[in-house]
Amino acid sequence: MANLASTLNEEQLQILKDAALDFALSHGLVVRPPPPAHTNHTDSYDAATLQGGVINAPVALFPTPFPVKAFNNAVKIQPLYNQLVHDISQDDAFLKEIMESLSTVDDFVKRLYDLYLEVKKEGIAQSASLGVHRSDYIIHLNSGQDFSEAEIKQVELNTISVSFGSLSSLTGDLHRYLQATTGYFSDKIDSSALPSSDSIESIASGLASAHKHYGSKTAKVMMVVQPGERNAFDQRWIEYNLLKKHRVVLIRKTLAEIADHGRLDPKTKALYIGDQEVSVAYYRSAYATTDYPTEKEWEGRRLAERSLAIKCPTVAYQLVGTKKVQQVLAAPGQLERFVKDPETVAQLRASFTGLYPLDSSPEGLAAYEAALMNSDELVMKPQREGGGNNIYGKDIQESLRTLTAEQRNAYILMDIIRPPITKNVLLRKGQLQRADVVSELGVYGIYLHDGYKVIRNDNGGHLLRTKGVESNEGGVAAGFAVIDSVLLV
Ligand code: ADP
Ligand code: MG
Ligand code: MG
Numbered sequence: 240m241a242n243l244a245s246t247l248n249e250e251q252l253q254i255l256k257d258a259a260l261d262f263a264l265s266h267g268l269v270v271r272p273p274p275p276a277h278t279n280h281t282d283s284y285d286a287a288t289l290q291g292g293v294i295n296a297p298v299a300l301f302p303t304p305f306p307v308k309a310f311n312n313a314v315k316i317q318p319l320y321n322q323l324v325h326d327i328s329q330d331d332a333f334l335k336e337i338m339e340s341l342s343t344v345d346d347f348v349k350r351l352y353d354l355y356l357e358v359k360k361e362g363i364a365q366s367a368s369l370g371v372h373r374s375d376y377i378i379h380l381n382s383g384q385d386f387s388e389a390e391i392k393q394v395e396l397n398t399i400s401v402s403f404g405s406l407s408s409l410t411g412d413l414h415r416y417l418q419a420t421t422g423y424f425s426d427k428i429d430s431s432a433l434p435s436s437d438s439i440e441s442i443a444s445g446l447a448s449a450h451k452h453y454g455s456k457t458a459k460v461m462m463v464v465q466p467g468e469r470n471a472f473d474q475r476w477i478e479y480n481l482l483k484k485h486r487v488v489l490i491r492k493t494l495a496e497i498a499d500h501g502r503l504d505p506k507t508k509a510l511y512i513g514d515q516e517v518s519v520a521y522y523r524s525a526y527a528t529t530d531y532p533t534e535k536e537w538e539g540r541r542l543a544e545r546s547l548a549i550k551c552p553t554v555a556y557q558l559v560g561t562k563k564v565q566q567v568l569a570a571p572g573q574l575e576r577f578v579k580d581p582e583t584v585a586q587l588r589a590s591f592t593g594l595y596p597l598d599s600s601p602e603g604l605a606a607y608e609a610a611l612m613n614s615d616e617l618v619m620k621p622q623r624e625g626g627g628n629n630i631y632g633k634d635i636q637e638s639l640r641t642l643t644a645e646q647r648n649a650y651i652l653m654d655i656i657r658p659p660i661t662k663n664v665l666l667r668k669g670q671l672q673r674a675d676v677v678s679e680l681g682v683y684g685i686y687l688h689d690g691y692k693v694i695r696n697d698n699g700g701h702l703l704r705t706k707g708v709e710s711n712e713g714g715v716a717a718g719f720a721v722i723d724s725v726l727l728v
Pocket of ligand 1: 592620626653655657
């Protein structure tokens, strides 16, 4: 495999860097800088940064080689995952069994599941649901296998607030621009090896489909945002494309603002923020415990969930995205509950790596005992999103010793996936850094169901995130990873 990053000299790297920085700043491939130390996110930091300070989004300078077969497979199975999420979300009994056992040990899951039950009991006002998902994969090579034969293994399936759709498309554009203008990557790359990702448009298009289904010309799409969001430009591109391509206006509201200014029409349960009717509630927040600092934020979530607005996602879809559901699906016979076609089962199962419960079942106890002996090839995960929550290596054993048997239920264990290591140069805050890196592919899925039938089930483009080998976690927002694009080989 050609090692693109290590063949260039410092002068060539400097040329690439200057071109990349200008491209990033002029195309909105940017983020707000991290807040200065000791600043409260929601007050002085916002005031200062809203005046225009941005930095380049952290990106890889070179596209990263990715096996074409594995890439095509990930794209191919995305509609299967979209459908699976929906089918699971409709299975009360399945969710009940999992969520009741989690609820005793995980307050956050309990709140979400209680909300799910409350809305069911009250009667669901809106039968349609919109999914904007992202299934994340790391490639796995068996020993002696050629790179081109590597297989995708699913890290997780995200059903709420998937990010970087826009910055991913722009990073692909950046790499194609650098290749065309400098030819530095390789003289052998033809453009089909650098596939573009349409995620900058597909998410807007999904929102537009849901808005159209809602059926009011005057209503607006509402993006539910975090106060002090640094990744606001990734979100803004969705707003701009929604307006430009679909003539639909998007408003940004925090959970607290929904609580303060929201109300439901007593008859139809249409959601109004002030006098503005909301067609689609699209969450770019509401996935982490920190998104609910007070009861007010829960009140905002509850109001939207009970409403006639189409939710992206519903709380049911959010629950389907938990790691526990992923683990249960991997157990024998479980996936078959939802997928009848054996061929489809095989395709999905081939993307699973080893997943183990930590409950009181024989499998759970065996996994616990095995991890106490050796946890080097495992990762232990709680039911949390957004990066930085997992436990690795020896720390797993320490955690397992301190948790009670009941508390262990809140976690799952998973085999570590160890991808091939490549070299790249990372561009963060205007600075270059050579690094040995590994990558994680994300494939976006767009899915709209009206409660009776599927209206859309599509691919929504892709994302490649790349991080230094020494870091366990891969979050871009968390500062570990950079946005990259695939060089198909
Ligand atoms: P989150 O919902 O917080 O993003 P993930 O399951 O994606 O949780 O884990 C966060 C990161 O941890 C991933 O992006 C990846 O870098 C690393 N990771 C998680 N599971 C595995 C695994 N099985 N093998 C290797 N790395 C993993
Ligand atoms: Mg996640
Ligand atoms: Mg993740």
